Amino acid sequence: MLVEQIIKQTVDLQGFRVHTVTKDPDGLVAGIRSDSRHRVRCGSCGHPAVYRDRREVRFFRHVPLWDIPVWFKYEPRRVSCSRCGGVRTEQLPWVTGKQRFTLAYSCYLAKWAEVVPWYSVAKLFSCAWGTVATAVKSVVNYGMEHRDLSGITHIGIDEILRKKGQVYLTNVYDLRSKTLIWSGVERTKDALRSFLKYFGPERTSKLQGICCDMWKPYVEVLRECAPQATLVFDKFHIVRHLMEAVDQVRRYEIREKGKEHKDLMKDSRYIWLKNPWNLTSKQRTRLCSLERMNLKINRAYLLKERFRDLWSYKTKTWARKHLKQWFWWATHSRLEPLREFAWMV
Numbered sequence: 001m002l003v004e005q006i007i008k009q010t011v012d013l014q015g016f017r018v019h020t021v022t023k024d025p026d027g028l029v030a031g032i033r034s035d036s037r038h039r040v041r042c043g044s045c046g047h048p049a050v051y052r053d054r055r056e057v058r059f060f061r062h063v064p065l066w067d068i069p070v071w072f073k074y075e076p077r078r079v080s081c082s083r084c085g086g087v088r089t090e091q092l093p094w095v096t097g098k099q100r101f102t103l104a105y106s107c108y109l110a111k112w113a114e115v116v117p118w119y120s121v122a123k124l125f126s127c128a129w130g131t132v133a134t135a136v137k138s139v140v141n142y143g144m145e146h147r148d149l150s151g152i153t154h155i156g157i158d159e160i161l162r163k164k165g166q167v168y169l170t171n172v173y174d175l176r177s178k179t180l181i182w183s184g185v186e187r188t189k190d191a192l193r194s195f196l197k198y199f200g201p202e203r204t205s206k207l208q209g210i211c212c213d214m215w216k217p218y219v220e221v222l223r224e225c226a227p228q229a230t231l232v233f234d235k236f237h238i239v240r241h242l243m244e245a246v247d248q249v250r251r252y253e254i255r256e257k258g259k260e261h262k263d264l265m266k267d268s269r270y271i272w273l274k275n276p277w278n279l280t281s282k283q284r285t286r287l288c289s290l291e292r293m294n295l296k297i298n299r300a301y302l303l304k305e306r307f308r309d310l311w312s313y314k315t316k317t318w319a320r321k322h323l324k325q326w327f328w329w330a331t332h333s334r335l336e337p338l339r340e341f342a343w344m345v
């Protein structure tokens with residue numbers, strides 16, 4: 001198959017054709033020409049427009065073939081658009097906006113950026129980090145513009161930390177299709193309200209289940225705007241709060257007992273937080289010796305492990321019984337962070 005044919009089959013070239021493919025020190029260059037059978041269109045509104053003149057030659061980077069860089073070479077036309085009322089650059093089907101790489105190349109980079117860090121993608125395809133970022137952004141924008149919000153019944157609300165813990169993002173997912181449907185800055189009532197505004201009252205009234213963090217402001221907004229939906233607090237969020245409580249006990253104890261205890265606790269953080277079956281043999285031995293010392297952190301650790309049994313129950317009655325008993329232990333443990341956690345649950 002000729003390179004021309006591969007390009008024609010993989011790129012939307014309506015109104016254009018591949019004229020020549022030449023080998024050049026930078027790679028393969030596909031010369032593109034406009035097809036006189038098609039009318040030229042305005043790049044801003046897509047409406048047919050009147051040809052004016054041509055701009056200088058432009059190169060658009062395309063998906064490499066067998067590791068050989070591929071470029072599109074084209075001299076875009078300028079048009080007079082009656083709808084926009086001015087001179088614009090023509091519409092080119094293989095590119096969005098003023099980008100210097102093809103849509104197919106954007107998708108290609110974005111696909112790689114899903115699985116490896118962006119700087120590695122940039123290195124792998126010898127392009128700038130900014131090119132990868134722009135590619136991801138344009139693919140995400142495309143996805144956001146074309147997402148289908150109909151028939152969504154179960155959503156998940158999650159918050160993630162960005163920029164080294166400086167910025168919170170609130171993300172909303174469709175739990176059935178496992179896709180992101182909305183993302184907003186901050187983790188506030190207002191952020192959630194702007195999602196609900198975007199989602200619309202009709203769709204909101206059809207929500208059957210909402211999975212989110214046990215966070216009071218969220219719960220309040222959801223009770224008010226989607227009272228029919230069942231609120232689900234998932235294991236991930238609950239365990240995260242539990243881990244935070246255990247870690248707080250460790251820190252408080254260090255503060256309380258001073259230097260000697262600090263040395264004793266050195267590098268022990270993950271021993272208390274990890275699942276026991278994931279500990280290395282060295283960590284297991286250390287845990288055994290620490291367990292004999294009647295420390296607060298050890299009591300917190302045991303409470304954490306007992307709490308997790310909750311998910312092994314098959315019936316509501318037994319699970320409830322366990323939770324009740326655990327609640328009593330936690331609230332009588334004299335470990336403030338765990339008491340708070342128990343009350344939150």
Ligand SMILES: [Zn+2]
Nearest residue numbers: 042045081084
């Ligand atoms: Zn126009």
